[in-house]
Amino acid sequence: MKKLNKNYYKSLGKRIYRGRQLYLLLALPLIYMVVFSYVPMFGLQIAFKHYTFKGGIWGSDWVGLKNFIKFFGDRNFSTTLINTLRVSLYSLVVGTFVPIFLALALNCLNHNGIKKTVQTLTYIPHFISVVVLIGMMTQMFNPIVGIYGNIVQAITGHRAVDILGIPKAFPHLYVWSGVWQNAGFNSIIYIAALAGSDQDLHEAAQIDGATRLQRVRYIDIPTIIPTAIILLILNAGKVMTVGFEKVFLLQNSLNINYSEVISTYVYKQAFGSGSNFSYSTAIGMFNSVVNLILITSVNKISKKVSDSSLW
Amino acid sequence: MAKAKKVKRSGADQRLEICLIIIMSIIGVIMLYPLLIVVSTSFSSASAVISGKVWLFPVDFSLEGYKAVFRTNDVLIGYRNSLFYMVVGTVINLFMTLITAYPLSRDDLVGQGIIMKLFTFTMIFGGGMIPNYLLMKDLGLLNTVWVMLIPGAISVYNMIITRTFIKSNIPKEMLEAAQIDGCSDIQYFIKMVLPLSGAVIAVITLYYAIGHWNAYFSAFMYLNDKELYPLQIFLKNILVSNQVEADMIVDEQVQSVEGIAEVLKYSLIVVAVVPVMIIYPFVQKHFVKGVMIGAVKG
Numbered sequence: 001m002k003k004l005n006k007n008y009y010k011s012l013g014k015r016i017y018r019g020r021q022l023y024l025l026l027a028l029p030l031i032y033m034v035v036f037s038y039v040p041m042f043g044l045q046i047a048f049k050h051y052t053f054k055g056g057i058w059g060s061d062w063v064g065l066k067n068f069i070k071f072f073g074d075r076n077f078s079t080t081l082i083n084t085l086r087v088s089l090y091s092l093v094v095g096t097f098v099p100i101f102l103a104l105a106l107n108c109l110n111h112n113g114i115k116k117t118v119q120t121l122t123y124i125p126h127f128i129s130v131v132v133l134i135g136m137m138t139q140m141f142n143p144i145v146g147i148y149g150n151i152v153q154a155i156t157g158h159r160a161v162d163i164l165g166i167p168k169a170f171p172h173l174y175v176w177s178g179v180w181q182n183a184g185f186n187s188i189i190y191i192a193a194l195a196g197s198d199q200d201l202h203e204a205a206q207i208d209g210a211t212r213l214q215r216v217r218y219i220d221i222p223t224i225i226p227t228a229i230i231l232l233i234l235n236a237g238k239v240m241t242v243g244f245e246k247v248f249l250l251q252n253s254l255n256i257n258y259s260e261v262i263s264t265y266v267y268k269q270a271f272g273s274g275s276n277f278s279y280s281t282a283i284g285m286f287n288s289v290v291n292l293i294l295i296t297s298v299n300k301i302s303k304k305v306s307d308s309s310l311w
Numbered sequence: 312m313a314k315a316k317k318v319k320r321s322g323a324d325q326r327l328e329i330c331l332i333i334i335m336s337i338i339g340v341i342m343l344y345p346l347l348i349v350v351s352t353s354f355s356s357a358s359a360v361i362s363g364k365v366w367l368f369p370v371d372f373s374l375e376g377y378k379a380v381f382r383t384n385d386v387l388i389g390y391r392n393s394l395f396y397m398v399v400g401t402v403i404n405l406f407m408t409l410i411t412a413y414p415l416s417r418d419d420l421v422g423q424g425i426i427m428k429l430f431t432f433t434m435i436f437g438g439g440m441i442p443n444y445l446l447m448k449d450l451g452l453l454n455t456v457w458v459m460l461i462p463g464a465i466s467v468y469n470m471i472i473t474r475t476f477i478k479s480n481i482p483k484e485m486l487e488a489a490q491i492d493g494c495s496d497i498q499y500f501i502k503m504v505l506p507l508s509g510a511v512i513a514v515i516t517l518y519y520a521i522g523h524w525n526a527y528f529s530a531f532m533y534l535n536d537k538e539l540y541p542l543q544i545f546l547k548n549i550l551v552s553n554q555v556e557a558d559m560i561v562d563e564q565v566q567s568v569e570g571i572a573e574v575l576k577y578s579l580i581v582v583a584v585v586p587v588m589i590i591y592p593f594v595q596k597h598f599v600k601g602v603m604i605g606a607v608k609g
Contacts, residue, residue, distance in 0.1 A: 012447050016421050021496035022414035026426065029411040029465060033430060036462055040438025040446050057445060084446050102338070118335045121342040123595065127587045129525030131543045132580055134551030136349060139580075146599050150363035180342070184372045211323040244440075245528050249551055263440075277441050284439035292436050 011173045024044040047282040067282035075267060088239045090151040090175045096232050098183045103190030104220055108212055111150040122184020133181060152268035174250060190224050240291045269304040353577035357570030366490040376578030379571055386579065389542035396459045397542055404519040407464045412473035413500050434467045447533050458533040469515045476511035477504060517594045521587055546583055550576055
């Protein structure tokens with residue numbers, strides 16, 4: 001037993017030595033990873049402290065769970081949480097079904113010209129920046145000089161209302177602009193799955209007199225369901241993550257009741273008036289921890305249900 | 312195959328095809344219209360825009376908007392900076408990603424699994440906004456060029472795509488043969504792995520380059536020197552916050568100041584998106600491939 005151990009370590013040492021050049025390559029990335037990903041995790045301790053610029057991360061006084069308790073008692077707690085969930089669940093549902101629908105429809109279509117054109121057109125917006133997307137929306141939904149304003153004026157004869165300022169319109173604007181931007185790109189994976197589906201099955205079904213719609217129902221949809229389930233589950237693990245940039249850019253003082261999500265609230269607590277780094281970090285940390293729990297449990301479910309998981 | 316397709320289609324199928332053509336055409340129009348209206352407006356005259364005459368194509372074709380854009384010093388600064396961040400940043404990204412992905416693609420490397428887990432974990436958990444901000448401050452990166460280049464040097468997602476590609480496309484036997492010939496790991500990486508990874512390098516170059524061009528958040532958080540701002544910050548100020556400064560629109564021949572401010576915005580959108588759209592046709596087939604490589608794992 002002892003001998004075996006010794007041999008094991010000897011050969012382990014040998015294997016490590018043999019990989020020396022690979023470790024050399026990895027040295028820089030490892031330093032990078034530690035500094036830029038793991039060091040900030042230690043910075044999370046300020047969520048349990050009263051951060052002062054003088055004391056810094058390590059020198060500030062501990063306050064225990066005070067910041068978390070403050071957040072749970074904050075009157076904005078439920079509002080930001082509900083706003084976050086509203087926007088993300090809405091995106092999750094729409095963002096899952098629209099690409100599937102698009103892929104199925106494109107797959108069914110025999111007209112190659114339209115197929116190619118629509119495919120190309122739906123990919124384009126994916127690479128437009130969020131700033132430009134919001135800029136386009138600001139311009140086009142302008143009630144006075146935007147195309148939306150022009151259309152409403154032409155049809156009703158009245159000046160249009162400012163959609164961007166209506167709180168209830170915010171989730172719809174957020175989600176559907178996201179669909180416009182990403183549905184095409186997100187459908188690629190389903191289109192590829194459909195292209196790889198069993199052609200014999202289609203032929204057999206055709207011979208038996210199945211209509212195209214029946215083949216969609218009994219062949220195409222079952223083909224993409226595994227992919228859809230995995231993506232849905234993985235995305236479900238991110239429901240507490242609403243991108244900061246887009247919400248922040250689309251936000252204004254009029255729609256704030258619906259558009260203040262956790263990430264924008266975190267930003268304002270830190271850099272707005274009455275800047276409080278510790279409180280802000282606590283809110284952010286609450287969000288990340290919930291996310292972590294969600295994605296881990298969802299990953300477990302995914303492993304059980306579909307045999308595929310992130311790790 | 313062509314013959315098989317022509318085999319009599321039932322009435323139901325024909326109706327479906329017609330429905331689909333209609334639906335797809337509508338979707339095509341929805342996709343295209345916002346893009347078209349931006350381009351058309353950018354080439355229209357200020358007075359036509361302000362009086363709402365532009366519906367589809369440019370009205371009173373004019374380049375006023377573009378002239379105003381290129382008179383704007385901010386836009387030029389932003390353009391220059393964004394190009395710099397994109398080129399240098401992407402080079403750093405590629406270097407870092409490749410030297411991470413290759414060693415981690417080697418199953419015989421001791422500790423490969425653990426290192427991989429450490430990288431993957433950073434995808435699902437992180438310090439968040441404030442600890443990151445404090446880190447940049449402590450490292451002295453705030454308000455420097457480096458803050459736009461270093462913090463995102465490795466995208467773990469792209470690294471995994473690259474690793475998966477190397478693992479599944481470069482046969483192990485080749486490494487064994489090279490080792491017998493006395494090839495070291497670094498030599499093998501440079502002479503064999505890199506040349507054979509062209510496809511995946513193209514994909515991640517695209518992702519990184521567009522990511523840099525579109526990046527807004529880090530500049531917004533960490534920069535406050537106008538000379539360092541990327542284009543996206545100026546875009547935000549002009550398009551979203553509507554800060555159109557007098558020097559952009561003052562021109563002796565301009566009658567409608569308000570109108571030119573509007574056209575300027577549309578022209579600016581076009582100018583900002585052009586670099587991405589130039590790359591687009593060349594890479595369209597690659598990114599489909601990229602999605603597929605990425606889909607192999609997860």
